[in-house]
Amino acid sequence: MYAKAVPTLAGIVFVIACAVAIALRTPPALACGPAVEVAYTEAAPIDFFAIENRSVNGWILIALTIDLDESRGRLIFDTAPDGAGFNVWGPFQALSDPAVLITSPDVADGDTMITLGFQGLAGGQVFQFGIDMDDRLTDSIMGPTIIDGAEIEGANVRALLATPEGDTVPGEGRFNRNGRAILNTGLCV
Numbered sequence: 001m002y003a004k005a006v007p008t009l010a011g012i013v014f015v016i017a018c019a020v021a022i023a024l025r026t027p028p029a030l031a032c033g034p035a036v037e038v039a040y041t042e043a044a045p046i047d048f049f050a051i052e053n054r055s056v057n058g059w060i061l062i063a064l065t066i067d068l069d070e071s072r073g074r075l076i077f078d079t080a081p082d083g084a085g086f087n088v089w090g091p092f093q094a095l096s097d098p099a100v101l102i103t104s105p106d107v108a109d110g111d112t113m114i115t116l117g118f119q120g121l122a123g124g125q126v127f128q129f130g131i132d133m134d135d136r137l138t139d140s141i142m143g144p145t146i147i148d149g150a151e152i153e154g155a156n157v158r159a160l161l162a163t164p165e166g167d168t169v170p171g172e173g174r175f176n177r178n179g180r181a182i183l184n185t186g187l188c189v
Contacts, residue, residue: 034169034171034184035054035184035185036053036061036064037180037181037182037183038050038051038066038157038175039052039179039180040152040175042179045088045089045090045132046131047132048095049128049130049131050126050128051064051121051128051129052125053122053161054123054182055123056123057123057164058122058123059123059164060122060161061118061159061160062118062168063160064115064158065113065156065159066113067113068112068133069155069156070154070156070174071154072150072151072153072154075151076110076133077110077114077131077132078109078110078132078133079091079092079107079131079132080108089109090132092104092107092130092131094127094128094129095130096129099119100120100121100125101118101127102117102119103117116129133152153175153176154174156172156173157173157175157183158172158183159171159172161185169185171183171185
């Protein structure tokens with residue numbers, strides 16, 4: 001004989017919570033410590049990045065670097081006409097309050113790296129910027145000017161965060177095929 005399974009209230013609540021999280025496609029909750037999420041969105045004439053400090057307990061984001069060298073699409077920043085990229089180009093543009101930046105980054109046409117220095121991006125704050133990117137694939141499905149999430153996959157993101165006491169801690173992550181990178185420091189506070 002088989003035992004009859006009787007669902008508990010806790011089990012039912014857990015299943016419903018999981019279903020809602022999957023349906024809403026919310027990012028996973030962070031158990032503790034500093035964390036930063038970087039999201040990429042393809043658009044024209046420039047592409048968009050959103051950097052969110054998802055840290056708790058007073059952690060401040062002070063620097064962030066996006067390094068495209070290991071991206072599947074062999075991506076570059078296309079910041080000038082008649083340069084390394086194709087057709088449409090667009091230099092760095094702060095789409096959030098540029099006052100949070102120490103200086104506006106200098107990104108040359110064809111560069112694969114951008115570094116942003118922040119006055120201090122506190123937990124819960126988001127900084128958005130636009131810049132054009134192109135791929136360097138010979139068999140790009142959508143052409144070199146349209147970047148899908150799979151082409152940014154593998155690109156590295158590094159961050160430097162400051163504790164409430166002023167100590168600095170590095171964090172790193174990689175973009176996934178959905179154009180998202182979640183950086184963790186491995187610290188729980």
